[in-house]
Structure formats: structure tokens, C-alpha cells
Amino acid sequence: MERIDRFLLKRKDSNLLRKLRPADSRFDGRIVFNEKEYIDFSSNDYLSLSNHLFLKEASKAAVDNLGTGSAASRLLSGNLNLHHKLEDAVAVFKQKEHALVFNSGYQANLGIIGSLYTKRDAIFSDKLSHASIIDGIFLSEAKSFRFRHNDTGHLESLLKKERGRSEEALIVTESIFSMDGDRPPLKELIALKKKYDCKIMVDEAHATGIFGPTGSGIVEDEGLTGEVDLIMGTFGKALGGFGAYIASSGKIIEYIINFCRSFIYSTALPPPVIAAGLAAIETVRREPFRRKRLLENAAYFRGLLNGAGFKTRGDSQIVPVIIGSNEKAVAYSKALCARGYWVLPIRPPTVPVGEARLRFSLTYEHTKDILDNLINDMRGICKI
Numbered sequence: 001m002e003r004i005d006r007f008l009l010k011r012k013d014s015n016l017l018r019k020l021r022p023a024d025s026r027f028d029g030r031i032v033f034n035e036k037e038y039i040d041f042s043s044n045d046y047l048s049l050s051n052h053l054f055l056k057e058a059s060k061a062a063v064d065n066l067g068t069g070s071a072a073s074r075l076l077s078g079n080l081n082l083h084h085k086l087e088d089a090v091a092v093f094k095q096k097e098h099a100l101v102f103n104s105g106y107q108a109n110l111g112i113i114g115s116l117y118t119k120r121d122a123i124f125s126d127k128l129s130h131a132s133i134i135d136g137i138f139l140s141e142a143k144s145f146r147f148r149h150n151d152t153g154h155l156e157s158l159l160k161k162e163r164g165r166s167e168e169a170l171i172v173t174e175s176i177f178s179m180d181g182d183r184p185p186l187k188e189l190i191a192l193k194k195k196y197d198c199k200i201m202v203d204e205a206h207a208t209g210i211f212g213p214t215g216s217g218i219v220e221d222e223g224l225t226g227e228v229d230l231i232m233g234t235f236g237k238a239l240g241g242f243g244a245y246i247a248s249s250g251k252i253i254e255y256i257i258n259f260c261r262s263f264i265y266s267t268a269l270p271p272p273v274i275a276a277g278l279a280a281i282e283t284v285r286r287e288p289f290r291r292k293r294l295l296e297n298a299a300y301f302r303g304l305l306n307g308a309g310f311k312t313r314g315d316s317q318i319v320p321v322i323i324g325s326n327e328k329a330v331a332y333s334k335a336l337c338a339r340g341y342w343v344l345p346i347r348p349p350t351v352p353v354g355e356a357r358l359r360f361s362l363t364y365e366h367t368k369d370i371l372d373n374l375i376n377d378m379r380g381i382c383k384i
């Protein structure tokens with residue numbers, strides 16, 4: 001097809017053609033490509049649980065006892081006690097009435113938003129929301145209004161103008177934004193949801209396991225569990241496994257089980273994945289030192305960056321370093337890779353024009369020593 005040739009050529013010409021790069025292996029916050037080892041600053045394995053012995057043993061035992069696959073969707077014969085055990089654990093972890101497990105965060109957002117809302121409704125979402133949220137809104141056919149990032153003034157002006165024209169309304173945000181590493185003004189968003197009679201959904205993909213007294217997330221951290229209608233999160237990032245969850249009221253969960261197509265028409269997650277999820281929640285509870293060290297080191301790294309004159313944002317384990325020009329971001333990333341750091345440039349359209357950046361995603365294995373060496377190398381490489 002001519003159109004496909006044209007699109008690929010355009011991507012290639014502007015140096016934006018995406019390619020899959022197979023790694024030989026990953027371990028201890030490192031990644032190996034073509035037998036060369038790098039310190040990996042681009043993974044979401046924040047607590048380094050994907051190689052945790054307890055998770056691996058739980059996963060292996062589940063394979064031995066229950067097999068490698070689930071054989072069918074949850075509503076047919078794919079539904080095991082183990083799935084319900086995980087959902088009970090998530091409900092306790094998130095302090096909500098009920099929880100439901102999804103096959104991935106993408107499928108969760110697509111299905112939750114897509115099934116709960118219709119074209120008679122309105123959805124107000126943060127401009128920086130993840131693609132899965134945007135696609136869920138599209139699927140729902142609800143009227144979509146996007147407010148400037150974390151700008152409650154802008155959100156209120158949209159609500160004032162548009163809320164009266166729809167039946168139901170939803171406000172959607174993430175609790176840690178993936179490209180800026182910052183959190184939303186949740187209390188203000190909740191005040192607006194009450195004032196304008198909306199529901200609120202929070203995507204905790206990057207916060208689950210890391211924030212809050214028990215590691216439940218930002219909603220717990222800010223004491224707002226009772227105020228958030230739908231709390232979504234994933235097992236593939238800090239929890240070191242795969243899959244996702246929604247925690248909400250029993251009624252909402254029952255509705256999703258009956259009407260959400262991405263839940264109904266997909267094979268249930270296999271036993272080893274479910275067992276790893278259960279073991280991960282247990283590990284987050286038992287090993288708070290992981291999240292504590294991660295956040296301490298992230299604050300330490302931000303301090304080093306500020307001291308060296310770099311511009312950074314947010315307040316989490318995701319540390320963006322704003323470079324500005326695309327060319328510089330690419331060149332710095334290349335030079336840092338040559339020094340053994342796997343850190344990737346993030347460019348428009350993923351981020352606004354003129355805000356190309358290096359995105360450092362810290363994990364439990366990235367010690368202060370590693371960060372000290374990194375900042376020394378960055379001082380030499382990145383001319384700011």
C-alpha cells in the first residue's frame with residue numbers, strides 16, 4: 001500500500017522510526033544488549049520485584065499445581081480460586097469494597113471507561129493522560145474534554161460550561177504522570193467532582209507499590225481512598241509481574257463483569273502471573289524498605305541534578321531532565337549509552353515541542369554510588 005510506504009518513509013526521514021531492540025537479559029537494574037551491559041534507567045520495575053525470589057517461587061509453584069495457561073475466559077472455565085484470592089488481596093490493599101483483575105492496564109482503561117460511559121456522558125481528562133485512557137474515552141463515545149496538565153482552573157471552566165449538557169460525567173487523572181514524574185492536585189480534583197456531580201477515576205500505574213503508608217499508592221498517601229470512585233493500577237510496573245486491577249464498589253465491579261468487553265472476551269491471566277501478583281502485594285507489605293530507599297534515592301538524584309544546574313520536574317521515582325532540543329536530547333542519550341547508562345530521549349509528540357528530555361526511571365537497585373557516578377558523567381556530557 002502506498003500510504004504505508006509514505007508513512008514509514010516520513011518517520012524514517014525525521015529520525016523517528018521506532019524499532020524493537022531485543023535484550024539478551026535484565027537483572028539487578030541492568031540490561032544487556034549485544035553482550036554489552038548497561039545500567040537500565042528505562043524500566044518500570046521500580047521495586048526490582050521482577051527477579052524477587054519470593055515472586056519467582058510463587059510463580060513456579062502455580063505452574064506446577066495449576067499449569068501454564070488458564071484455558072478460557074473468566075466467565076467460562078478460566079476462573080480459578082486464585083483469581084479471586086488476588087482480587088480479595090487487591091481490595092484490602094486498596095481499601096475498597098471490591099476489585100477485579102484485568103489482563104493488562106491498557107485493556108483495563110479501555111474497558112472500564114469504554115463500558116461505564118456512553119455518548120450521553122462527558123469525560124474530563126488531564127492532557128497528559130496515558131494512551132489507554134484516551135482510547136477508552138474514544139471507545140465510550142462520551143464527549144471528551146481535556147484540561148491542561150494539573151490545571152484545576154481550566155478544568156473548572158470546562159465543567160462550568162459543559163457539565164450541564166451531559167447525563168453522567170467522569171474526571172480522569174493519573175496519580176504519577178509518566179513523562180513528568182509529578183502528581184495531580186487530588187484534593188482539588190475531588191472538590192470539583194463533588195461540586196459538579198461527577199465521578200473520579202485515578203490511574204495508579206506508576207504509584208502502586210511505592211507511595212502511601214502500606215505502599216498502596218498516592219490515593220492512600222493523601223488519605224483519599226474513600227473519595228475516589230475508581231482506582232485503577234497495574235501489576236507490570238512496581239509489582240514486577242503483569243496484569244492490572246480496578247478497585248471500586250461491588251456494584252461497579254458487577255457491572256464491569258457483565259458489560260466490559262475487554263474483560264469478557266479475553267482469556268483469563270494464567271496461574272503463574274496471578275500467583276506472582278499475590279506474592280508482590282505480600283512483598284510490598286513485608287518489605288517497605290524497598291519503596292523507602294527508592295524514594296530517598298530519587299530525592300537524592302534530584303538534589304544532585306539541581307546542584308549541577310539541570311532542570312528537572314516532579315517528585316517521584318521518575319526523574320525527567322528537560323533538555324529542550326530534540327537533537328541535544330538524542331546526542332546526550334547516545335553519549336550516556338556509550339558510558340553504560342541505558343537512558344532514552346523522549347521527544348515530541350510524546351512531550352510538548354521544545355521540551356525534549358532524558359527520562360530517568362529509577363529502581364531499587366540504583367544506589368547512591370551509581371547516581372554519583374552518573375551525575376559526574378552527565379556533567380561532562382550534557383552542556384546546559
Ligand SMILES: *Cc1c(COP(=O)(O)O)cnc(C)c1O
Nearest residue numbers: 104105106130132203205234236
Ligand atoms: C503502563 C500504563 C498503563 C498500561 O498498563 P499495561 O499493563 O502496561 O498495559 C496504563 N496507564 C498508565 C498511566 C500506564 O503508565
